[in-house]
Amino acid sequence: MSAGFDRRLTPATERVALESLRGRLARPAYTAGRPARLAVPVADLCRAPQGTRDRQVNFGADLVVIDQQDGWAFVQAMADGYCGWLRAEALEHDLPQVTHRVSAPATHVYSGPDLKTPETMALSLGARLSVTGVQGGFARLARGGWVPEQHIADQPAPDxxxxxxxxxxxxxxxxxxxxxxxxxxxxxxxxxxxxxxxxxxxxxxxxxxxxxxxxxxxxxxxxxxxxxxxxxxxxxxxxxxxxxxxxxxxxxxxxxxxxxxxxxxxxxxxxxxxxxxxxxxxx
Missing domain, CATH: 3.90.1720.10 (endopeptidase domain like (from Nostoc punctiforme))
Incomplete structure (x- = not known):
């Protein structure tokens, strides 16, 4: 990374940089980036493909894909600008409107609107959800699955x-x-x-x-x-x-x-x- 740029917040690899850096950071190529969203419960943001973890992003995080290599994607998180490599298979590119976040410390996604149905994944505080309806106290997700209505919010917490x-x-x-x-x-x-x-x-x-x-x-x-x-x-x-x-x-x-x-x-x-x-x- 060039002097004066914080690696953690710079949307660039050695091969390609986000278009906004053109004229400020020299790279062989530039890209507008491709919008994506995290489709797994949590993913490490790594310093390099298969490298060490710097931070993590949670389910539903909006990301911009800047580079890809050997099944890994270099992304920038929209919420805080943090950059890193994660598994490309963890991303989805169908981006329905986000309507809620998980407001409980953790919750489960169920296969049906019933607490006795099998759970399909566990989500953490802050996971962003696209809710399309409510049935029997469960919120239906656009990508499939149901989350207890008590565990989500469409307004921020006060404290x-x-x-x-x-x-x-x-x-x-x-x-x-x-x-x-x-x-x-x-x-x-x-x-x-x-x-x-x-x-x-x-x-x-x-x-x-x-x-x-x-x-x-x-x-x-x-x-x-x-x-x-x-x-x-x-x-x-x-x-x-x-x-x-x-x-x-x-x-x-x-x-x-x-x-x-x-x-x-x-x-x-x-x-x-x-x-x-x-x-x-x-x-």
Whole structure:
């Protein structure tokens, strides 16, 4: 990647770049990109085909396909601009209107509008759905399957901290963005985006993307250390996904500060305050 471009947010491979980069980033070819949507419950965004995971995207995520190689597709996520490689077979190109998101920590897609029918997949918080109707308390999906109506929403949640609390106990997973596994920045992003608050994918981007807190820490503020982010539940407690417990936990802010400093993983980088209300498209 050329100097001055963040690899994670640059829609370009060594072979091709998105047309918007023409004249700014030299590549052999340029493309307008092809719209796509994730059709599997969750997928890794990898640094290279068969490479290491940087982040994840959830079912229904809108993507732009920029390059393809050996069954892999290089994509950019529309929600936060994050780029990476994923399996091309995980994509679909029929794009019905998205009407809802999964608002529960997790849910199942059933083969029929009945809780006794076989489930076909599990979805996580934030999965985007195209609902075409409701029957017996189940929402029918355009691509097939039924989801409990109680687990979806067509309006954003009001409180990111309350959303984060629903993920308490979720296993820690580096780069994770789902109920199956989540990391610190994935938790912050998932909680904020459930409230229609735009949020970058990684903690350094999040720290740079929100204004510093002046005065007392309050509910919903993001707290930063090198490579780590937590969300304040109030002036004294925070919730975060941490490798210390390999899970999403709640702990006193003062205790976390002392523990992180003692481990040589500090210093505390201060607090940042995301917007208080919806400021991004939903669903």
């Amino acid at each position: 990111p901290a309350a959303v984060a609390e629903t993920l308490l106990g979720t296993p820690y997973l580096w780069g994770g963005n789902s109920r199956c596994g989540i990391d610190c920045s994935g938790l912050a992003q998932g909680a904020l985006m459930a409230c229609a608050i735009a949020c970058p994918g990684d903690s350094d981007m999040q720290q740079a993307g929100f204004p510093p807190v002046e005065g007392e820490i309050r509910r919903g503020d993001l707290l930063f250390w090198p490579g780590h982010v937590a969300m304040a539940l109030d002036a004294l407690r925070m919730i975060h996904a941490t490798a210390f417990a390999m899970a999403v936990i709640i702990e006193p802010i003062a205790d976390a500060m002392a523990r992180i400093d003692a481990a040589g993983q500090g210093p505390f980088g201060g607090a940042r305050r995301p917007p208080a209300g919806a400021c991004a498209p939903f669903p």
